[in-house]
Amino acid sequence: MKLLVALVTASALIAGVAAPAHANGRFPRSVKLVFRPGQPSDALLGVTFGLLVTRDDGASWRWICESAIGFQGTFDPDYELSTSGAIFATTIAGLEVTRDGCHWDRAPAPLADTYVSSLAVGPDGTLWAGTSDMVAGSALYQSTDDGRTFTATGPLDRAGDWVHTIEVAPSDPTRLYVTGFRFDAGLPRERLLYRSADAGATWQELSTDAFVGTNNSDLELVAISPIDPDLVFVRMTLVGSTLQEAIYRSDDAGAAVPHWTKVLDLQDSITGVVVRGDEEVWASTPSSGLYRSQDQGATFAIVPGVTLEGRCLAERSDGTLYLCTNNLPPDGATLHTSTTGTGSWTPALKYADLAGPTRCEVGTVQHDDCEAALWCGLRENLGITSAEITCGGDGDGGLVDAGIDATGTGEGKPGCCSTTEGPGGAAGASTLALVGLAAITRRRRAG
Numbered sequence: 001m002k003l004l005v006a007l008v009t010a011s012a013l014i015a016g017v018a019a020p021a022h023a024n025g026r027f028p029r030s031v032k033l034v035f036r037p038g039q040p041s042d043a044l045l046g047v048t049f050g051l052l053v054t055r056d057d058g059a060s061w062r063w064i065c066e067s068a069i070g071f072q073g074t075f076d077p078d079y080e081l082s083t084s085g086a087i088f089a090t091t092i093a094g095l096e097v098t099r100d101g102c103h104w105d106r107a108p109a110p111l112a113d114t115y116v117s118s119l120a121v122g123p124d125g126t127l128w129a130g131t132s133d134m135v136a137g138s139a140l141y142q143s144t145d146d147g148r149t150f151t152a153t154g155p156l157d158r159a160g161d162w163v164h165t166i167e168v169a170p171s172d173p174t175r176l177y178v179t180g181f182r183f184d185a186g187l188p189r190e191r192l193l194y195r196s197a198d199a200g201a202t203w204q205e206l207s208t209d210a211f212v213g214t215n216n217s218d219l220e221l222v223a224i225s226p227i228d229p230d231l232v233f234v235r236m237t238l239v240g241s242t243l244q245e246a247i248y249r250s251d252d253a254g255a256a257v258p259h260w261t262k263v264l265d266l267q268d269s270i271t272g273v274v275v276r277g278d279e280e281v282w283a284s285t286p287s288s289g290l291y292r293s294q295d296q297g298a299t300f301a302i303v304p305g306v307t308l309e310g311r312c313l314a315e316r317s318d319g320t321l322y323l324c325t326n327n328l329p330p331d332g333a334t335l336h337t338s339t340t341g342t343g344s345w346t347p348a349l350k351y352a353d354l355a356g357p358t359r360c361e362v363g364t365v366q367h368d369d370c371e372a373a374l375w376c377g378l379r380e381n382l383g384i385t386s387a388e389i390t391c392g393g394d395g396d397g398g399l400v401d402a403g404i405d406a407t408g409t410g411e412g413k414p415g416c417c418s419t420t421e422g423p424g425g426a427a428g429a430s431t432l433a434l435v436g437l438a439a440i441t442r443r444r445r446a447g
Contacts (some may be wrong), residue, residue, distance in 0.1 A: 002400060005445075006253075010100070010389045013257040015405065017225070017263075020145070021288075021347075026048045026049075026074060026188070027048070027326070028047060028048055028049055028327060028334075028382065029047065029048045029311055029326055029332050029352060030045055030046070030047055030311045030312055030325070030326070030335070031045075031046040031047060031048065031076050031311070031324075032045070032046040032076075032078070032079055032310065032312055032316075032324075033045050033046075033081055033312055033314040033322055033335070034080060034081050034084075034119075034323055035081065035314070035316055035317065036081040036083070036085055037081070037082070037083045037125065038083055038111045039083075039085070039129060040057075040316045040318065041054075041055070041056060041057035041058075042081065042085055043052065043058070043063075043081070043088060044081055044350070044356075045061070045075065045077055045324070045334075045335065046077065046079050047334075047407070048074075048076070049063075049065055049378065050061070050064050050066050050067070050068075050370075051067070051069060051079065051087075051089075052064075052068070052255065052349075052354070053087070053101060053358065054219040055085075057115075058338055059349055060333075060355040061349055061353070061354055061355060062081070062089070062354070062355055062356060062357060062358045062359075062427050063354055063356070063357045063358065063370065063378070064101065064102075064358050064366060064370060065357070065366070065370035065374055066371055067271075067319065067365055067369045067370070068104060068364070068365040068366040068369060068370050069089050069091070069104055070089070070091050070093070070104055070106075071089075071091045071093075075091070075092065075120060076118070076192050076327050077089040077091060077215075077433045078116075078118050078119045079283065080119040080121050080127065080128060080134045081121070081148070081254075082121060082125065082147065083121075083124040083125040084146050084147050084339040085099075086098065086099045086146055086147060087101070088119055088129075088147060089104075090115075090116040090117060090118065090119060090129075091115075091116065092115050093106075093108035093113065093115075094106045094107060094111055094112045094113050094114060094115075094116060095111040095116040095119075095129055095147075099172070100359045101360070101366070102358065102360035102361070102364050102366050102367075103241065103360075103364060104365070104366075105148070107129075108148065108149060109145055109151065109278070110131070110139075110141070110150065111129055111131065111141060111150055112153075112430055114131045115131060115132050115133065116129050116130070116131055116135055116165060116352055117130050117138075117162065117163050118133040118164065118165050118166045118282050119130065119166070120129045120161060120166040120167055120176075121168070121169065122168035122174050122176075123169075123170050123171070123172075124239075125144075125146075126142050126143065126144055126168075126173060126199075127142065127143040127146070127147050127148065128140065128141070128142050128163075128166050128168065128176070128200075128227070128309070129141045129142075129143070129166075130166050130178065130180075130217070131163065132162040132163050132165030132180075136163050137399050138154075138156060138161050138163045138180060139152055139155070139156070140153045140156065140163060140166070140178065140319065141198055142154065142199070148443055150233060152202055153199075153200030153201065153203075154196075154200055154202045155203075156178070156180070156194060156203055157291045161180050161182045161192060162180045162181050162182075163178060163179075163180045164178075164179045164180045164181060164218060164219070165178070165179045165220045165221045166178050167172075167221040167222075167223075167224055167232075167328055168224075168435075169224050169225075169229030170224060170225075170226040170227075171225070171226060171227050171228065171229055171304075173199065174196075174197060174199040175195075175196070175197055175225070175254070176199070177193070177194070177195050177196075177221050177232060177253070178192075178193070178194040178195075178196075178203075178220040178221075179191070179192060179194075179219045179220055179234065180192040180194070181194050181217075181218070181219075181223055182215060183302060184391030187251050188215040189215060189216075190208075191208045191211065191213075191217070191218070191219040192205065192219075193205070193206045193207075193208050193219060194206065194233075197254065198417075201352040202336040206257075207257070210248065210259075210260040210261075211234070211236050211248060211260065212236070212246075212262075213236045213237075213238065214238060214239050215238055217236050217238045218238070219234055219235075219236060220234060220235045220237065221233075221234055222234060222235045222247070222270075222273040223273040223274060223275045224274075224359075225279055225296075226275060226276075226277065226279075227277075227279065227404060228251075228253040228279070229248070229253075229254060230245065230248050230250070230251060230252055230253045231249075231251050231275065231279070231296060231297070232249070232253040232258075232261075233247055233248070233249055233275070233281070233297060234248050235247055235248075235249070235273070235310060236248065237269075240261050241309070242267065243267060243268060243269065243270055244265070244266065244268075244269045244435060245265075245266060245268065246262050246264065246265040246266075247262070247263055247264040247270060247273060247283060248260045248262050248263065249261050249263045249297045249298065251296065261298075263297055263298060263299065263300060264283060264291060264300045266285060266288050267288070268285040268286060268287055268288040269285060269286055270283055270284070270285055270332040271284050271285060271286060271310055271311050271312055271313065271324075272284040272311075272312045272313025272314065272323075272324075273313065274313050274314065274315045274321070275297070276315055276319070276321075277315075277319060277362070278299075279304045280292065280293060280294055281293040281296065281297035281300070282313060282321065283300065283313070283383070284310030284311070284313040284323060284324075284340060285310055285312060286311060287292070287309065288302075288325070288336075289302045289304065289306060289307070290302070290303040290305065290306040290308070290310060290386045292342075294339060301340055303341060304342075305342075305343065306341075306342075306345065308323060308325045308336060309324060309325055309326045309328065310323050310324065310325065311324040311325060312324035319339065320337050320338070320339055321337065321338045321340075321341050322335055322336070322337055322339075322340070323335070323336045323338070327350065327351050327382075331347045331350075332347075332350050332351075332352065333347030333348065333350050334349050334351055335347070335348040335349035336348060347353070351382040351383070351384065352382065352383045352384055352385055353384075353385065353386075354382070354384050355386055355388060356371075356386050356389055357370045357375050357378065357389075359371065363440045371389070374392035375389060375391075376389070378393075380389060403417070
């Protein structure tokens, strides 16, 4: 926890020198796509400038800015949607939740004031959360009441181990896999892999000897078969001295000693892995194309003709594939869909088509920061065409809204539309304060 305190303190000291809040100086990119269990018309898309949410099957998307969620800077939360539609987001200060899109609250103890590193929702609706602390160690918690209370599972191996990723088998809510890492003074960071067959009551540490990487490589769970809890895929990041990532497969991950085989090795990031209902396996990359396996992930071949820059990959419950892209020409879309994955992909979302910010009452950070202070700058920067909120054209960044304006009176009075600082504080914590934490915790998980 001391490391986190130091990072947060440094962030507070140098906040204000960071890049604009709308994207923290980063290119506006998609990070993670999540569908609501049982109601896939609700979805959220984590992006480098906050969160986009749809409640109408993608007909309209609305923006929630970073400060409303409870973080700033270049940190990318892990997001999940629960069966009730509640949105959960990890932060370095605790787990955040909103049940209406406007009011974000800290989850109850013990997740209220610790770094929550990863989330997962099981097929029975159980919410799983992993915490990581350099001093107190890590723990895994579960909630069966939609995140209103959390209880600890059986302990992992020892204090000081960090939880990195969690996945629950879609066909078996009692089968869980967890990756992490261990720090011992003077020794290289050790990668960890755990399995539970009894919903976290007990854990078995599994060997990681099969996974070849550098001292800086991370081991990340990326996909489990929807019908076979023993068919598991993990990613090794930063495999070599240059950008290189690898996917490993096990079809006996429930065995006492699972066997792992490297099945995909690329000089690129592998940004998403999906095991479809027929157990075809798909993998996306930013620049090396889209890959497909028709033998349960044993071998992969590039999908011809797909040149989109893949940033995340997900499958909806109806079998539709979603590929996160980068709002680039020729179609300017940030989401594409396909039922087959081969041939052409259909644009599903463009930043320019955002309906507006999530509309909330005055006094909420979502209104006072996201809508009244930041929306007009974001609209200009991303070429958003929505006229729901009219931004003043007199050069002062003014906002005029016939409905709810910056003052909340509905009288169309002007408000500030700065893209660098809003009422809730500095526009973005410096990347310097978070770079140490990011090196430990950043990942790209399949949605």
